[in-house]
Amino acid sequence: MANIVPDSFKQELFTAVHNFSTVAGNTFKLALYTTVTGFSASTTNYITTNETSGTGYSASGTTLVNSTVTVAQNVSFISFNNATFSTATLTASCCLIYNTTQSSKAVVVLDFGGSKTSTNGDFTIQFPTANSTSAVLRIS
Numbered sequence: 001m002a003n004i005v006p007d008s009f010k011q012e013l014f015t016a017v018h019n020f021s022t023v024a025g026n027t028f029k030l031a032l033y034t035t036v037t038g039f040s041a042s043t044t045n046y047i048t049t050n051e052t053s054g055t056g057y058s059a060s061g062t063t064l065v066n067s068t069v070t071v072a073q074n075v076s077f078i079s080f081n082n083a084t085f086s087t088a089t090l091t092a093s094c095c096l097i098y099n100t101t102q103s104s105k106a107v108v109v110l111d112f113g114g115s116k117t118s119t120n121g122d123f124t125i126q127f128p129t130a131n132s133t134s135a136v137l138r139i140s
Contacts, residue, residue: 002111003110004040004109006042008043009107009108013139017105021069025066028063028080029098030096030125031051031059031096032052032090033050039096045098055090056088056089056090056123057085067080075139075140077130077135078137079127079129080136083124083125085122086122088122089119089120091118093112093115094110110125
């Protein structure tokens, strides 16, 4: 399966639900899951079904730090700083980024392409470079 941008998120962009500003913007979190099964374009909110558990991971995930919203080459984009779960023993195959300020509304499901495991080490979600061709969220 590939990454999923929920239809609800697309609609909510046009009704100004999500604020990615680094100044007084919304709070976004990243939750880990053992399987991408259960997610689809109709996903609307954070869910607990199949959420990862293990040492170094707390239910509902971790708060993300977003970078500046930018436009370059006719593409608007945002990315986040890498998220690290320290001294973690866990397995995850995808993650959900969601907006905690707005009733835990789903933003994007990122498929890792298979199970990734950490045993008493850092489990890091490394986001791509924030630019018009690589950023994790782009609108062109």
